[in-house]
Amino acid sequence: MRFLRFLPSSKIALVLIPFLLSGCGEQYLLFNTAGPVAKIERNLILTTFVLTAIVVIPVIALMFYIIRRFRDEPNNSAPYRPEWSQSHKLEFFVWGIPVLIICVLGILTVRDTFRLVRPTTSMNGAPLTIQVTSLDWKWLFQYPDQKIATVNYCEIPTNRPVRFILTSDAPMNSFWVPQLGGQEYTMPGMAMRLWLQADKPGNYFGSGANFSGREYAHMKFNVVAKPESDFQQWIKQTKSTAPALTMDGYKNLVQQSVVDKQTYSSFPPGVFEQNIKSEGGMYMKHELKEATD
Numbered sequence: 243m244r245f246l247r248f249l250p251s252s253k254i255a256l257v258l259i260p261f262l263l264s265g266c267g268e269q270y271l272l273f274n275t276a277g278p279v280a281k282i283e284r285n286l287i288l289t290t291f292v293l294t295a296i297v298v299i300p301v302i303a304l305m306f307y308i309i310r311r312f313r314d315e316p317n318n319s320a321p322y323r324p325e326w327s328q329s330h331k332l333e334f335f336v337w338g339i340p341v342l343i344i345c346v347l348g349i350l351t352v353r354d355t356f357r358l359v360r361p362t363t364s365m366n367g368a369p370l371t372i373q374v375t376s377l378d379w380k381w382l383f384q385y386p387d388q389k390i391a392t393v394n395y396c397e398i399p400t401n402r403p404v405r406f407i408l409t410s411d412a413p414m415n416s417f418w419v420p421q422l423g424g425q426e427y428t429m430p431g432m433a434m435r436l437w438l439q440a441d442k443p444g445n446y447f448g449s450g451a452n453f454s455g456r457e458y459a460h461m462k463f464n465v466v467a468k469p470e471s472d473f474q475q476w477i478k479q480t481k482s483t484a485p486a487l488t489m490d491g492y493k494n495l496v497q498q499s500v501v502d503k504q505t506y507s508s509f510p511p512g513v514f515e516q517n518i519k520s521e522g523g524m525y526m527k528h529e530l531k532e533a534t535d
């Protein structure tokens with residue numbers, strides 16, 4: 243490592259420390275999980291990281307070693323063997339270990355993927371359903387059972403699985419609340435399902451994770467998790483104080499614009515399902531039924 247020779251190793255360590263330790267900070271939402279879904283996904287990410295490091299670290303270390311050991315310079319005693327061609331021992335390690343790692347990672351990933359198709363914790367009572375529509379450049383949340391709607395934020399009860407049904411009435415986007423779980427796409431004419439759950443009250447950052455036009459950077463929202471009783475209180479208050487979302491109001495929201503948080507005491511019935519159907523959702527009968535039953 244001749245090019246590093248003029249830098250004492252203590253200096254290199256000092257430069258590396260902030261990068262190596264920054265992952266512990268609270269601003270790294272992906273690792274600062276707040277629910278069972280995000281926890282499963284974070285563990286899978288960390289397992290993947292450790293397993294791939296088994297290959298990556300020795301390969302990088304070997305690269306430096308080989309460059310140093312076999313470089314052409316006077317008095318280098320490294321053996322020169324041009325007729326060398328095959329080593330079964332080496333092949334065994336070079337192929338065997340990665341194949342083993344891929345197998346383990348494959349099994350773990352399939353296991354967790356299927357685990358997250360259903361709510362991760364046993365349910366007492368019905369889950370909460372929230373229909374999410376990504377619009378040009380805002381997020382609309384509809385509560386089909388409570389018959390209320392919000393824009394650019396939503397509230398959920400803690401310790402209860404929430405079933406998000408996702409679609410788009412604008413270009414495709416992606417719904418992502420890093421502290422609660424991985425992203426899921428929103429697509430016109432489709433109804434995607436994503437189970438999330440918050441274990442502790444808090445404000446969880448959410449955003450559109452898929453570029454969808456000029457003001458896409460403003461497609462941010464908060465998921466506000468609060469205890470069940472506070473959540474019921476919020477529903478009650480919303481129903482009695484907020485204005486209604488009319489069909490004209492919805493058509494306005496669909497237009498390209500950036501808006502602040504909004505709260506509505508009602509919304510035009512069926513507007514979510516009609517949007518999916520009008521965009522070719524006849525192929526989504528099963529999912530639509532799930533979204534509306």
Ligand SMILES: [Cu+2]
Pocket residue numbers: 429432
């Ligand atoms: Cu799709």
